[in-house]
Amino acid sequence: MEKDLVLAVDLGTTNIKSGIIDKEGRILALIQKELPLEKDALGKAEHNPETIFNIFVEVVRKIVKGFEERISILITSSYMFGLLPLNKNKKPLTGIITLLDTRSREIFDDLLKEVDFKEIYKRTGCPPLLYYPFVRIYWLKKKHREIFDSAKYYLGSKSFLIYKLLGEAYTEPSIDSSTQLLNIHTLNWDPYVLDFLGIKEENLPTVVPGDKILGKLPKETLDLLGLKGDVFLGVGLYDGGAVGTGIGALAGDGIGIINIGTTAMFRVPYHNAIFDNPEKMRIQVPYLFDNKWFPGGGINNAGIILKWFRDNMFNMSYEEQTNMTKYVDSDDLFFLPYLTGERNPDIGSIASGVLFGLRPHHNKAHVIKAGMEGVSYIIRMLYETLKELEIEIKEVRAGGGGARSDTWMQTLSNIMGMDVAVADTDEPALLGSAILGFTMIGEYPSYRSATEKMVRIKKIYKPEEEKIEYYKKRFDFFIYLTKNLKEAFSIHTQLKKGGS
Structure with a gap:
């Protein structure tokens, strides 16, 4: 059977959507499901990573029924600003901290005094706002030192999905442009910013182009998702970049x-x-x-x-x-x-x-x-x-x-x-x-x-x-x-x- 369709999944802050699209741009099947957000009165707004991945698998398995052998490539898009610290065994230390989380507000005034945000803007293209993972990591360092000291890896929402699907963590510049950690000129992690935080490039996923094919999905992933035959995994863009491309x-x-x-x-x-x-x-x-x-x-x-x-x-x-x-x-x-x-x-x-x-x-x-x-x-x-x-x-x-x-x-x-x-x-x-x-x-x-x-x-x-x-x-x-x-x-x- 011809491999003539794309399986696209968009992970948003409030919903996850999955669609099967043909080369004419027609959406042949579509599923949407609301995502639970863990919140509290202190400003917490996190996604439970395992819950998110389980829902991802659920919607993909449902939508590919009848198309199992026709999917050529899986592409994901995802929300910006997500941050997930993991320990040395790659076990999550928190949920995925989302854009809606405001807890880092408590250290933001101190951070404004400690770092040259004009220099950071010239390097990263990101103005001084509390939502960036740069600020979240600083917040962990100042207010939750035990998590910061245990964190050996920091992933985003998309790199977490890729890690679960492929067994290795990759990311791309469009979504990392919202981390305040990526140098917008070199399109790689910025040493000035990392040095300030006290983290290293090895603590972050490998940056590759958004239109790179990472390879074929492993058999265990194909079985998990209900797919058959060779299916490539493409990196994809952040959700706004995918929307822009789609219109x-x-x-x-x-x-x-x-x-x-x-x-x-x-x-x-x-x-x-x-x-x-x-x-x-x-x-x-x-x-x-x-x-x-x-x-x-x-x-x-x-x-x-x-x-x-x-x-x-x-x-x-x-x-x-x-x-x-x-x-x-x-x-x-x-x-x-x-x-x-x-x-x-x-x-x-x-x-x-x-x-x-x-x-x-x-x-x-x-x-x-x-x-x-x-x-x-x-x-x-x-x-x-x-x-x-x-x-x-x-x-x-x-x-x-x-x-x-x-x-x-x-x-x-x-x-x-x-x-x-x-x-x-x-x-x-x-x-x-x-x-x-x-x-x-x-x-x-x-x-x-x-x-x-x-x-x-x-x-x-x-x-x-x-x-x-x-x-x-x-x-x-x-x-x-x-x-x-x-x-x-x-x-x-x-x-x-x-x-x-």
């Missing part, structure tokens, strides 16, 4: 990529590393793959806002929320959606969510719309920064769960003041991994040709002329609020530290 990042130059999932991003594939002024550090400078960098920024709080509304406020599904907001605007209610802090280095970990301008007539529709607008304002902030750095942006494409909402996409187009194209796929991360996979096994001669064949545009949202100036004024006010609440965020943080 057409490689279709040409100057394509701005927006992903709105649990978190969000605005990035542009570029032929070299572009840095912000080290005094500002408003953007990150990750590597993508295929000799392209991916300057821009990530946003902590995007779809998680609607999840928070669903679970804690309104008991409404995502679809119900977006339908409710279709014919309303926020009526000058502003929502600064910084529930888990933000990656903006100016406010960072001290930021929190704020509803501003609340009046008696405002209802749940206004609050939800203000949440969508708030995320969209942050995306525009990144867009304006990239333009300031003279990165040409010819068109914008959007993907992720938020792109399924006509209301949100029209709002985004109005706030951006430009067309926003949405690809004809509900699973861009899986499609992006398939584009890599089919090109890696030689089905297409280049990633661009694979993109042209496999990615189709479903709809283009055009800004409504009467809304452009309306939102421009409110965008300026959103920036004003964010800047002028910095001191209040700081005082509020000190209140929390001081208890009652």
Whole structure:
């Protein structure tokens, strides 16, 4: 039987998805399952690694039924910022510490005084934020010395999966661009950063290109996953890189990529590393793959806002929320959606969510719309920064769960003041991994040709002329609020530290 399909798995913070994709870009089978997150009142937010891998195996075994002999290559994408320390026997010492974990906040002010973050930004492209594994390792060293002293290996979410599948740990630059440990120029671990932490390169997985085939899966792994015949394992990208690829990042130059999932991003594939002024550090400078960098920024709080509304406020599904907001605007209610802090280095970990301008007539529709607008304002902030750095942006494409909402996409187009194209796929991360996979096994001669064949545009949202100036004024006010609440965020943080 012909080996003509790609098996793609995307490990997210809240869900794991697996899809089987053909060379036309059609998803023949799809499974999604929510992932349990271990949390506590101190800010812990971890994935149990064995639970995560067991769920990975479960979804793969289910989805490959009927396709067991047709899978040519397995490609994984995974979330950024994950950190898993292991002992000398490669046994986990904690769970996989995720982006949503805020415990390292307690040492962040001390770290800011001890290390030259401007130098680190020049080396890693990462501004000073508490979410990076660099900061997590420092936190373990200062607050949990017994774990730090026992840790002989540090893996991320993807390198952990690869280790379980292959028996060896490999990683790649797109996901390691979010560790603050990788030198963005050499695409290998940075000695300056490692020396500061007191760890060595041998404590970290081997860095290889994201489009490298690591080899064939061992027989015991094939049996575990329910696969038959020779199946290659490709390294793959971080989830945002896979999404970008899946909505057409490689279709040409100057394509701005927006992903709105649990978190969000605005990035542009570029032929070299572009840095912000080290005094500002408003953007990150990750590597993508295929000799392209991916300057821009990530946003902590995007779809998680609607999840928070669903679970804690309104008991409404995502679809119900977006339908409710279709014919309303926020009526000058502003929502600064910084529930888990933000990656903006100016406010960072001290930021929190704020509803501003609340009046008696405002209802749940206004609050939800203000949440969508708030995320969209942050995306525009990144867009304006990239333009300031003279990165040409010819068109914008959007993907992720938020792109399924006509209301949100029209709002985004109005706030951006430009067309926003949405690809004809509900699973861009899986499609992006398939584009890599089919090109890696030689089905297409280049990633661009694979993109042209496999990615189709479903709809283009055009800004409504009467809304452009309306939102421009409110965008300026959103920036004003964010800047002028910095001191209040700081005082509020000190209140929390001081208890009652």
